[in-house]
Amino acid sequence: MRDLMNQLHFKPAFAPVAAVVDNTAQVSTILDVYGFGSAVLAVVTGTLTDADATFALTFNESNDPAMAGANAVAATDMTGTTALASFTFADDIKCRKIGYIGAKRFIQATITPAANTGNLFVAGIWVQGHPASAPTTNPPQ
Template identity: 40%
Template sequence: MKRTVYNHVRAKVSLAISTRTAAANGTAVDRQLSGASGTNEWYGSAMLLVHTGTITDGTHAITLEVSDDNSSWAAAPAADLQGSLPSIGAVDDDKLYEIGYTGTKRYLRAVTTPSGTTTGGVYGATILLGFPNVLPVSRT
């Protein structure tokens, strides 16, 4: 098997790309996934990717929330983050932010909290999962 990103990494959408003016919780991403062959894939590493389009007004604070049970959520501790969570404004069109997560919580989601918006901004967030215990990763 070739050592490629395709075989070693999975990307899961948490906040779909959309024009946003209000707070939103992203879709939960489970770090333990069932593979096509019935295996349980555990991803030992994760990264939040926030990608922006046009931000017309307001400030859009992005946070990463974590959970053990996909029910009780809390902000990821700063000690478990690599890089800084972005606060997106009108000067942040067409940018990509990368924030690593080194903690052990099973479920992750992006959260946005806009303020001062009228027309808002276009952006989304993806959770990138890596260092799986089963290779190659399943694409199911």
Template identity: 45%
Template structure:
């Protein structure tokens, strides 16, 4: 059976209304991946108004619920790369992705603009996959 719905849980980690108009990093909510074997981050762009802005991506993980022990995720624990998840001003209304397969319980995503002086509309969702218990609830808890 080709059922994905009952085997994932989406978590809104950067609300779609999050717009930044300077170079302040946008830090996601912390993802608790307890009970799941993988996390995929989906980054969404809306209108990116500044004509020379770039946006880099960082994935961090740790064992503390508040990520006070946060460390950058080593490349070998990512599916895809942070560089491929990044984007520029030319990427209006696009989606990017990067996956995490490490063993830490908590993760977060940071999007850092450079050269951004206008409204940049961003959003992100974490897709928790490979659940220990399926089917997952719908709507997600």
């Protein structure tokens, strides 16, 4: 069996919170990709209680730790697409993922609801791989 645990590092992206019942954008934590050769955002939905809401994911990058001057990640710097990482009211208890292979040091994602009058339950985690130094710390810091 191959060891995967010591090759991955995890950081919270979207912490679980009470349901969002409006169209307030959910903004992830900012991930510093320094020391890792790859990063993935994994998102999990809960029960979405609206009949027509959509939830669009956008992905930004910057060399500034506060995301100053951030720009949208180019399609060539993603594995997957923002369309595949987005979801609708019909995607109860599903996972989505999008990867980053760009050259900027910091990344951040936003989930923007539209027509949401029900409950949005969402959580997410950053997964970093290909560490410059292994094994990665446990528990992750």
